[in-house]
Every structure is written in structure tokens, then in C-alpha cells.
Amino acid sequence: MRNLIALVGALAVGACATANANQSGTATASSEPIPVIDKNPYASTYRPYGSVPTLLTGANIYDGAGGRIMGGQVLMVDGKVAAIGQTVEAPAGTETIDAAGKWVTPGVIDVHSHLGDYPTPSVMAHSDGNEVSGPVTAEVHAEHAVWPQDPGFSRALAAGVTTLHVLPGSANLFGGRGVTLRNVPARTVQGMKFPDAPYSLKMACGENPKRVYGSRGRMPASRMGNFALYRKTWQDAVEYDRKWDRWEEKVENGTAKASDMPDRNLQMETLRGVLDGEILVQNHCYRADEMALILDLAKEFGYHVSAFHHAVEAYKIGDLLAEADTCAAMWADWWGFKMESYDGIQENIPFVEAEGACAITHSDDEIGIQRLNQETAKAWADGNRAGLNIPAETAWTWVGVNAAKAIGLEDEIGSLEPGKRADVVLWNGDPLSNYSRPEKVWIDGALMYDVETGMRPVSDFELGQPGEGDTK
Amino acid sequence: MSRRSMLASGLAAGLCAFASSPLAAQDFAISNAHIADGLGGEPVHGTITVRGGRISSISAGPAPAGAIDADGAWVTPGLVAAYSVLGLAEVNAVSSADDREADDSPYNAALDAADAVNPSSVALGVTRADGITRVATVPAPGNDIFGGKAAVITMAEGVADPVVVSDAFQVMALGEGGAQLAGGARTAAYARLRDAFLEARAFARNRAGYDFGRTEDALLTRADAEALVEVIEGRTPVLVSVHRASDIRRVLALKEEYPRLDMMLFGVSEGWLVADEIAAAGVPVMAVPMMNLPVSFEALASTQSNIGRMIDAGVEVAVVDIGTSTITPRLAQQAAQLVAQARIPGATGVTHAEALKAITSVPADMIGLEDAGRLAPGALADIVIWDGDPLEATSAPVRLFIGGVEQPLDTRQRRLRDRYNPSAQESALPPQYTRPR
Numbered sequence: 001m002r003n004l005i006a007l008v009g010a011l012a013v014g015a016c017a018t019a020n021a022n023q024s025g026t027a028t029a030s031s032e033p034i035p036v037i038d039k040n041p042y043a044s045t046y047r048p049y050g051s052v053p054t055l056l057t058g059a060n061i062y063d064g065a066g067g068r069i070m071g072g073q074v075l076m077v078d079g080k081v082a083a084i085g086q087t088v089e090a091p092a093g094t095e096t097i098d099a100a101g102k103w104v105t106p107g108v109i110d111v112h113s114h115l116g117d118y119p120t121p122s123v124m125a126h127s128d129g130n131e132v133s134g135p136v137t138a139e140v141h142a143e144h145a146v147w148p149q150d151p152g153f154s155r156a157l158a159a160g161v162t163t164l165h166v167l168p169g170s171a172n173l174f175g176g177r178g179v180t181l182r183n184v185p186a187r188t189v190q191g192m193k194f195p196d197a198p199y200s201l202k203m204a205c206g207e208n209p210k211r212v213y214g215s216r217g218r219m220p221a222s223r224m225g226n227f228a229l230y231r232k233t234w235q236d237a238v239e240y241d242r243k244w245d246r247w248e249e250k251v252e253n254g255t256a257k258a259s260d261m262p263d264r265n266l267q268m269e270t271l272r273g274v275l276d277g278e279i280l281v282q283n284h285c286y287r288a289d290e291m292a293l294i295l296d297l298a299k300e301f302g303y304h305v306s307a308f309h310h311a312v313e314a315y316k317i318g319d320l321l322a323e324a325d326t327c328a329a330m331w332a333d334w335w336g337f338k339m340e341s342y343d344g345i346q347e348n349i350p351f352v353e354a355e356g357a358c359a360i361t362h363s364d365d366e367i368g369i370q371r372l373n374q375e376t377a378k379a380w381a382d383g384n385r386a387g388l389n390i391p392a393e394t395a396w397t398w399v400g401v402n403a404a405k406a407i408g409l410e411d412e413i414g415s416l417e418p419g420k421r422a423d424v425v426l427w428n429g430d431p432l433s434n435y436s437r438p439e440k441v442w443i444d445g446a447l448m449y450d451v452e453t454g455m456r457p458v459s460d461f462e463l464g465q466p467g468e469g470d471t472k
Numbered sequence: 473m474s475r476r477s478m479l480a481s482g483l484a485a486g487l488c489a490f491a492s493s494p495l496a497a498q499d500f501a502i503s504n505a506h507i508a509d510g511l512g513g514e515p516v517h518g519t520i521t522v523r524g525g526r527i528s529s530i531s532a533g534p535a536p537a538g539a540i541d542a543d544g545a546w547v548t549p550g551l552v553a554a555y556s557v558l559g560l561a562e563v564n565a566v567s568s569a570d571d572r573e574a575d576d577s578p579y580n581a582a583l584d585a586a587d588a589v590n591p592s593s594v595a596l597g598v599t600r601a602d603g604i605t606r607v608a609t610v611p612a613p614g615n616d617i618f619g620g621k622a623a624v625i626t627m628a629e630g631v632a633d634p635v636v637v638s639d640a641f642q643v644m645a646l647g648e649g650g651a652q653l654a655g656g657a658r659t660a661a662y663a664r665l666r667d668a669f670l671e672a673r674a675f676a677r678n679r680a681g682y683d684f685g686r687t688e689d690a691l692l693t694r695a696d697a698e699a700l701v702e703v704i705e706g707r708t709p710v711l712v713s714v715h716r717a718s719d720i721r722r723v724l725a726l727k728e729e730y731p732r733l734d735m736m737l738f739g740v741s742e743g744w745l746v747a748d749e750i751a752a753a754g755v756p757v758m759a760v761p762m763m764n765l766p767v768s769f770e771a772l773a774s775t776q777s778n779i780g781r782m783i784d785a786g787v788e789v790a791v792v793d794i795g796t797s798t799i800t801p802r803l804a805q806q807a808a809q810l811v812a813q814a815r816i817p818g819a820t821g822v823t824h825a826e827a828l829k830a831i832t833s834v835p836a837d838m839i840g841l842e843d844a845g846r847l848a849p850g851a852l853a854d855i856v857i858w859d860g861d862p863l864e865a866t867s868a869p870v871r872l873f874i875g876g877v878e879q880p881l882d883t884r885q886r887r888l889r890d891r892y893n894p895s896a897q898e899s900a901l902p903p904q905y906t907r908p909r
Binding site: 367374471 | 562745765774817859864868888
């Protein structure tokens with residue numbers, strides 16, 4: 001995964017250095033310039049906001065990587081976690097915050113959000129999360145629909161969410177690219193994009209695609225159709241990948257001729273990114289049997305499923321998930337709202353943890369994203385009531401490093417390890433309690449939310465409306 | 473509401489004693505308990521005694537012989553959901569297993585949840601295991617602003633007829649929802665309301681002659697007229713869904729036109745903006761604590777302080793959970809948000825005792841159960857013993873009684889849990905061979 005980030009980072013940098021797609025390029029034998037494809041045309045413009053060296057003292061800490069420190073200290077310098085421990089050395093001039101009796105965690109990560117794409121108010125004009133014009137739309141990008149003025153971002157910030165992965169919906173087999181955002185207010189989605197984070201490909205199995213297209217008399221109209229179309233599309237992608245691999249080889253060894261450049265297909269380009277390990281698959285899937293089939297599908301065509309989302313029956317196949325190194329991003333207790341959620345149990349997340357697989361608490365909901373801590377607490381307690389013995393600090397990995405891993409960012413966020421981004425939440429009590437709420441939230445070391453001073457963002461939409469600037 | 477409620481209570485008691493025949497109510501006591509009464513009182517340490525399915529006393533006295541030792545645990549009344557789809561919907565997205573809405577029916581106000589409710593729904597067991605003992609199960613408007621009649625049901629296991637209050641309330645949608653159902657505008661919803669009430673009054677004046685001379689395209693069926701007469705006369709309360717401040721004011725003004733309406737409000741996202749007026753009208757409210765987004769143009773002022781501010785103004789507020797994501801209400805977690813809110817500078821919340829009251833005695837009163845949802849002498853012995861603070865994410869009931877009858881906490885979900893528990897022994901055969909014997 002580390003390699004992947006390095007790779008994507010390098011690509012991004014490369015792309016920035018290159019002016020425009022299809023213009024400048026490498027000189028070749030024929031001296032005709034070879035067009036270069038810009039792999040990052042909507043690049044992040046996010047820069048961390050201002051920070052001062054800050055030391056939190058006397059804090060109870062879930063570090064997000066499975067550790068806990070009672071009455072400890074966290075030091076943030078230059079937007080990074082500089083040190084964590086019982087006591088740490090702080091440079092002169094550090095601002096000290098007494099966090100005695102309070103709790104500190106890394107910023108909460110939600111790996112499954114539709115904020116911006118399905119913003120509030122939830123009017124039809126705002127419904128931009130599913131490109132329901134066809135079951136294979138790997139070429140669409142969630143980032144092209146994110147409305148930065150969605151009031152939901154500010155609610156999530158007040159709940160300690162510092163990073164979120166915004167995905168297309170689940171109407172399509174291949175729904176398009178997901179994007180990772182810093183939860184900072186901005187005028188543009190580029191101003192929110194997590195720099196150099198890998199894209200994801202949203203895929204979906206089960207009831208939704210076959211319902212949406214079956215009801216229009218189109219394929220897929222059944223789970224059989226779902227798989228037939230996955231396989232057809234992946235086969236196309238494998239051939240596209242082969243063609244482009246050959247081309248890039250020629251470019252590399254200087255034998256390429258511009259006129260031989262293969263046609264570019266944006267849909268296939270996303271799938272090729274998956275086959276090359278640059279784009280991570282986030283697969284909406286409820287039933288155990290279907291997840292097992294998807295794992296075989298991935299083997300058949302040579303890609304990796306980063307995470308199953310919703311995964312209501314993940315508890316039945318924890319061993320398979322562990323073996324495949326595939327995460328399951330789950331709700332604590334959602335069930336019964338559709339047939340494929342009928343077997344939901346409240347111990348799903350802890351059972352996946354206990355099988356040694358990567359367990360994640362996710363929201364998929366603008367209300368749920370505001371209490372991922374509480375959802376984690378519910379599931380944790382239910383698991384232990386069923387005879388498991390999971391420590392609270394392990395449960396916090398479900399919104400910590402495990403979530404970071406699923407979106408390819410475990411080297412940057414998800415835990416309070418020195419060198420990582422200083423995304424930090426100061427809670428007014430144990431965050432595994434229904435009564436606790438964030439007091440302060442830092443993103444890259446910059447204070448972005450402070451309950452004491454009333455520092456909270458108000459979106460353009462909410463200006464001048466009843467309740468503007470309320471505590472919400 | 474009081475006359476109807478008294479009747480309903482009588483009915484409830486009668487039905488409960490009758491319907492509980494599979495498991496008889498026992499006389500017992502729970503001692504060494506941290507008792508939260510659901511009426512807003514601070515918790516006390518003591519003993520609850522139960523006789524004939526009702527609470528006979530609550531005292532600080534010593535434990536009688538044979539009492540259940542709660543070991544200091546929290547003991548509360550069974551939680552009460554004033555709004556649910558329990559027993560009406562088994563799987564929301566499976567239309568054949570979902571009786572909430574009848575959008576192809578010519579009937580609307582006449583639709584009665586009691587005709588559809590299924591006490592064997594596995595959702596009832598899951599709800600019970602969360603500490604909820606009685607709920608209103610509520611049809612949704614599908615084809616008109618009127619949705620039909622809610623029924624109050626018990627979560628007790630093995631009950632042939634779970635209905636403890638029938639005709640608990642009529643459902644009516646105004647605001648954006650009502651506008652859509654009535655033809656596209658709020659004006660249409662009010663025209664519909666007035667016309668339907670006019671028809672219902674005509675029906676009341678001359679029941680035998682109601683159909684005489686009416687054309688086929690009359691806009692109210694006889695059955696719906698019959699149901700609406702009960703509403704106009706105040707014998708059946710009406711639950712009106714409404715969010716925007718101006719819509720709330722307009723609804724409250726309906727009492728001038730129809731003075732006997734026994735009205736309750738549902739949703740009420742902007743209630744805090746007109747809290748004094750709601751309080752002055754004496755109209756109780758069902759609302760969702762977590763609702764804090766401008767999900768529509770009628771809910772722009774949504775905030776988690778809404779309920780706290782309404783309670784401060786003197787409004788009776790029952791906390792409800794209307795999540796579409798799951799069919800079982802999460803009442804305790806909803807109520808806990810109000811306590812959390814009280815700790816945030818600039819926000820308005822409530823005390824723990826008030827939050828508990830909003831999911832016990834307040835909703836019970838609103839749905840015609842004035843002797844449930846409270847730990848008080850004479851009340852139905854719906855009692856939950858918890859393994860922690862009942863409003864905490866990490867807590868769960870350990871023992872639960874409905875009308876003095878101890879209830880199983882087993883659920884279909886728990887059987888799945890036990891079958892796939894990673895700490896359980898692996899079986900040589902597939903999991904399908906594993907089940908409790």
C-alpha cells in the first residue's frame with residue numbers, strides 16, 4: 001500500500017509538471033511528440049490552514065492504531081503529530097491545552113459518504129450520486145458532483161470527522177470513481193481533495209443494480225446478469241490494459257510512434273487503474289455468498305477488493321475476508337430495510353474483528369456520519385456481550401487505521417503516530433459514550449472547530465436562513 | 473384526550489390480562505435497584521413490588537424474601553415508541569411484506585393498522601431486546617393526506633392479539649408531504665382537509681342517507697367518512713406531520729375551525745421557532761433528536777436543540793425514531809443525544825431524567841397508555857433491568873417484564889449471532905445444522 005501511495009504521488013507530481021493532456025510529450029525516434037495523458041486533471045488545491053505547535057496534556061487517548069494511554073500527551077507541530085506518550089518533550093512557545101478528564105482521538109474517518117453528491121436539502125435538483133443511465137459508468141467521478149456548500153460537511157466536522165471518502169451510489173455495477181476529501185470548508189471540491197489520495201472504483205452487487213435496470217427491461221435483471229456484466233466488462237478492461245501496457249513499453253524504449261497511440265476510453269481507463277493497483281475497489285455488497293463470489297471474480301481478472309461496504313453478512317465469512325486482505329465497512333445495527341439486509345446482526349463488526357479481518361464502522365448517511373463513535377461503541381459492547389473480549393482501543397481502529405487502510409491512506413491518517421497528519425479530536429468525555437461530543441477538532445494541526453469559542457463553519461446555503469449559525 | 477385515554481387504559485388492562493395467557497403474570501419484587509421512574513424524577517435506590525401484573529409499591533425498604541436482586545443496576549419502565557412500523561413491515565423494500573402504505577387503495581382514513589399487524593414479526597423480538605415494551609404501529613399516507621389509524625401493540629411474546637389500544641390516532645400529512653399527496657401544493661392539502669371534513673360532517677348528520685344522491689366521483693368514501701367523524705369529534709386523536717414554523721402555526725389554527733380536534737404534531741423540525749405557541753395550544757409533539765440538517769425547505773432551522781428548546785417552553789415532547797435504515801426504533805440512543813446536547817455551550821438539551829421521560833411516560837400518555845411507561849404504584853408492570861445506564865450505547869436489558877410477565881430476550885438475530893459466533897466451537901457440519909435445542 002505504501003508503494004501505491006508513492007506511485008500515485010509520483011504520478012500526480014508528474015501530471016502537475018505536464019501542462020495539458022495530449023500536448024507536450026517525449027521526443028521519439030520519429031521526432032513526433034508523444035501525447036501524454038494527464039492522470040490528475042482535477043488536482044487538489046488544498047493546503048493546510050495555519051497551525052501553532054500545540055500540546056494536549058492529561059488526556060485519555062485512543063490512538064487509532066489499537067493503543068490507549070490514560071492521562072497522556074499529544075504534541076502537534078507543523079501540522080503533524082510530533083510526539084505521543086505519557087509525557088513528551090515540547091518545544092518552547094508551544095500552546096498547551098489542559099485535557100485532563102477529556103479524551104483525544106485521531107480524526108474520525110468515514111469511508112462511505114455521499115455528502116456533496118447527495119447534499120441537503122435533499123431535493124431532486126441535488127440528486128447527483130447515481131448516474132443511472134447505464135449499469136457500467138466507471139468513467140464518472142464523484143468529485144464532479146460534490147457541492148462544497150452541503151451543510152452536512154459542517155455537521156460531520158462537529159462530530160469529529162476529518163476525512164471522508166465520497167462514493168457514487170450503488171445503482172450501477174460499476175458506479176464510478178470515489179474521492180477522498182479533507183473535511184474543510186472550501187469554495188471548490190479541489191479545495192477539499194485529499195492531496196494525492198488514490199481514487200476508488202465503486203462497484204455494487206445484489207438487489208440495487210438488478211432492480212434499477214431490470215425494471216427498465218435492461219441487463220442486469222438478475223444476480224446472474226450482474227455477474228455476466230462484471231465479467232464482460234473486466235474482460236474488456238484486461239484487453240485494454242494489455243494494449244496500453246504494450247504502448248507504454250514502446251514509449252519507454254523509444255520505439256513509439258504517435259500515430260500508433262491506442263484510443264483512450266475513460267471507462268476502461270478507470271478499470272485499468274484498478275488492474276494496475278492505483279485505484280482501490282470499494283464494493284457495495286450485503287450477502288456473504290455474493291461477497292465470496294466477488295472475491296473469486298477479483299481473482300479471475302487479477303484485481304484486489306479493498307473493502308466491501310455495508311457487508312451486512314460479513315460475520316458469516318470473516319475468514320474469507322481475512323484471507324483476501326479485504327476490509328468490511330459496516331453499520332453497527334442497520335437491518336431489515338431490504339431483503340439482503342434481513343440477516344443483519346448487531347455483532348457484525350466485532351465478529352469480523354475477531355476473525356482477524358479488517359473491520360470498519362461506516363455511515364453511508366448524513367446523520368450516521370455524525371455518530372460513528374456511538375455506532376462503534378454499540379457494536380463493540382454487543383460483541384463483548386456475545387463473549388468476545390475486544391478492548392475499547394481496538395474498537396477505535398474501526399474508525400481509525402482500518403478505515404485509513406481501506407482508502408489507501410494508512411501512512412498518513414487514522415492514528416496518532418508521529419509523522420502522520422495531525423488530525424486530532426478533543427472530546428468532552430469518552431467517545432465511546434452517547435454523551436460525548438468533540439470540543440475541538442484539528443485538521444493538519446489547524447484548529448477548524450472549537451465549541452468553546454463557537455468557531456464553526458456555516459455554509460453559503462445556510463446564510464440568512466432561520467437558524468443560521470446555530471449549534472445544530 | 474383524557475376521556476379516551478381512560479377508556480383506552482381500561483381496554484389495555486383488560487386485553488393484557490386476557491392476552492397474556494400463555495405466560496401468567498407473577499407476583500414478584502426487584503430489590504437493590506437503581507430506579508428511574510420515567511416520570512422525570514431523580515433515580516432512587518430501592519425495591520419494586522409487582523402484584524397481578526401491576527406495580528404495587530416502590531419503596532426504599534428492605535428486600536422481601538425471594539426478591540430479584542438487581543445488584544444496584546438501573547431499572548426503568550419499558551420504553552414506549554409512539555411511532556413505529558413494527559408488525560406492519562417485515563422487510564421495508566419487499567412490498568408483499570410491507571403493509572405500511574396502500575397507495576393503490578380507494579380507502580385512506582379507514583385503513584386500520586390493527587388489521588395488518590403481525591405479532592410474529594421477528595422485528596418485535598429485536599425491539600423488545602432493546603428495552604421497548606409497547607409501541608404505536610402507524611400506517612403511512614399513500615394516496616391522500618390521511619394515512620389511517622394507528623394501533624398500539626405490546627411487544628409481549630406469544631400474544632395472539634397484540635393490540636392494546638385500537639384507533640390510537642389518525643395519521644394526517646401536511647407540509648411538503650401533504651402537499652405532494654394532495655396534488656402538488658399546500659393549498660391543495662388544506663382544500664382536501666376541509667372538503668373531507670365537510671363530507672364527514674354530512675355523513676355524521678345523516679349516516680343512512682350519506683350515499684344518496686352522491687356522484688361516483690365523490691372524494692370521500694363512506695368508510696373514510698366514518699373514520700374522520702371520530703377525528704372531528706375528538707374521539708380519535710390526529711397525528712399531523714408538519715415541519716416548517718409557518719406550517720405549524722397554520723395547523724395550530726385548525727383548532728379554531730375544528731375545536732374538538734385532539735391534535736398531536738409529528739416531525740416538527742422547526743418547532744423551536746414557535747415553541748411558545750405550541751405550548752400555549754397544549755398540543756403534544758413527537759420529534760427526532762438527531763434531526764439537524766436542512767433536509768428540505770420545510771426543515772431549514774433543524775437543530776438537535778429543537779426538543780430541548782420545546783421542552784423548556786413547556787411543550788410535551790415524545791422522542792421517536794423514524795429511521796428508514798432499520799425497522800426497529802433506537803429510542804435510547806435518540807434520547808441520549810438530548811443529554812449530550814445539554815453539555816454543549818450554546819446548545820439546549822435536557823437532563824437524563826427528562827430524556828428518559830421522553831421515551832417512557834410522555835409517549836405512553838400520547839398513545840393512550842396512561843398506566844404504562846412509568847414506575848409508579850398502579851402502573852402496568854413493564855419493567856426493564858439494564859446492565860448499565862439505559863441511555864448509553866454500550867448498555868442492554870438483562871431482564872424484561874411486560875404486564876408482570878418475564879419476557880425472553882432471545883431474537884432471530886441472536887440465533888444468527890450464536891450460529892456464527894467466532895468464539896463458539898466449530899462444527900464438522902455446515903452452520904445450518906446449528907440451532908438451539
